[in-house]
Amino acid sequence: MIPWGYTVPAVAAVAVVVVFELVLLKTGLFRKPAYWLTMVIVTGFQIPVDGWLTKLSAPIVLYSPEHITGLRFPWDIPVEDFLFGFALVTAVLLVWERARQREEAS
Template identity: 65%
Template sequence: MIGLGYTLPALLSVCAVLAWEFAYLRTGLLTKPGYWISVAIVLGFQVPVDGWLTKLDAPIVLYSPEHVSGLRFPWDIPVEDFLYCFSLITAVLLLWERLRRPADGVVS
């Protein structure tokens, strides 16, 4: 069963960000190599830090089992953490991309 406390909101956050891009913003950011390089850089820092914080043998951050899926990869990192990371990083970059150019039809 999907954990309602953390898993479901994490999944919904990904859906919301993607819907925001495809239905409203239409920045094309997800097709740009620079975006995926940025995601890889973030993951390069997230994995060791999140892995250290959530390692099962000596966790600093604890997750209530009924609120998560139980899927962990790599180094005991809950997959929900990656979903939230994707949503947050993507939302910020989409907003940045949208704000750096004028809206369609607006003359500055």
């Protein structure tokens, strides 16, 4: 059974953001080391916070098992959280990068 509730939208969000960059915006963000460093920093903060919120021993945030894959790593974090995090942060950075490029061009 495909977990439609959270997994499919998480994967779709990543695909939409990547296609948006590669086909429409073409900012070159994915080629910049600063972007990847930013993602490492974001993930470094996401792991302890998300891990605390989703730990199976005393969860603050609960997920319906039928809506996620059940894959959790590390500290019981559903892998879908990382997909949404990537899509959200990347989308914001793409908008900022596009705005910066337009400002420089004018």
